[in-house]
Amino acid sequence: MVDSPPNPTQVRLTSPRSARAPKILAAVVAVGALVGGTNTVARSQTWWEVVLWVGASLLVILVAVSIGATAAEDARASAALRATAVPARAEVVEAEYVDEGDDPAYRLTLWITPPGGVGFPVEHRCDHLTCVTAAGRSDAVLDVLVDPTVRTWAVVH
Numbered sequence: 001m002v003d004s005p006p007n008p009t010q011v012r013l014t015s016p017r018s019a020r021a022p023k024i025l026a027a028v029v030a031v032g033a034l035v036g037g038t039n040t041v042a043r044s045q046t047w048w049e050v051v052l053w054v055g056a057s058l059l060v061i062l063v064a065v066s067i068g069a070t071a072a073e074d075a076r077a078s079a080a081l082r083a084t085a086v087p088a089r090a091e092v093v094e095a096e097y098v099d100e101g102d103d104p105a106y107r108l109t110l111w112i113t114p115p116g117g118v119g120f121p122v123e124h125r126c127d128h129l130t131c132v133t134a135a136g137r138s139d140a141v142l143d144v145l146v147d148p149t150v151r152t153w154a155v156v157h
Contacts, residue, residue, distance in 0.1 A: 007151070008112075008120055008122045008151040008152070008153055009150070009151065009152045009153070010122065010124065010152075010153060010154060011074075011077045011078055011081045011152055011153070011154040012074050012077075012078070012154065013078045013081075013145070013154045013155075013156065014071065014074035014075045014077075014078045015075065015078065016075045016079070018075075019071040019072060019074060019075035022067055022068060022070075022071035023068040023071050023072060025064075025067070026064040026065065026067045026068030026071075027064070027068065029060065029063075029064040030060070030061045030064040030065060030068075033056075033057045033060035033061050033064065034057065034061060036057070037053050037054065037056065037057025037060075038057075040053045041053050041054060078154070081145055081147060081152055081153075081154055082145065084147045084149075084150075085145035085146055085147045085152070085153075085154075086114060086115055086145070086146060086147075086148070087143065087144070087145060087156075088112055088113060088114050088115060088143075088144050088145070088146045089113070089141045089142070089143065089144070090110040090111060090112045090113075090122075090141065090142045090143075090144045090153075090155070091110065091111045091113075091140075091141055092108055092109070092110060092134050092135070092137070092140040092141065092142065093109045093110065093111050093121070094108070094109040095107070095108050095109075095134070095135035095136075095140075097135070098125065103127065104127065105125050105126055105127040106125070106126060106127070106131055106132060106135040107123060107124075107125045108123070108124045108125070108126065108131060108134065108135060108142075109121060109122075109123055110122050110123070110124055110142065110144070110155075112144055112146055112153055114146045114148035117148040120151060122153060124142075124155055126155065126157075128157045129157075130142065130155075130157040131155065131157065142155050142156075142157075143155070143156040143157075144156060
């Protein structure tokens, strides 16, 4: 039996420096929710106000922690990819405009061919100017980083 290659995994390229802002914002929001919620609970007149403010404060803190953790994970995954990846080119095979309300973007089907390796298709959804421009051209090519052994990749922009 022949082992099939792993499914391609996309990484959002994030540097430790660019991950710092969401982590700081998340910490400020969490501390603000904790202080504001505690202050409001201390001044509340009824039990339901206490329950409401505690619940709302916990929800805000959980969302803030999630944002900070996601930024840190993106930075770690980017560092790991940069350590093992090689630069490659990805041909834009298909581009489709996707308008799903607040976040219109293009869904690009790319064909990544690593140096000396076997190519594979991936899907990239993006609203970055580089990808929007590539979506409008018939012979577009994007720069990518790819780790051919584990098939992890990221568009460089």
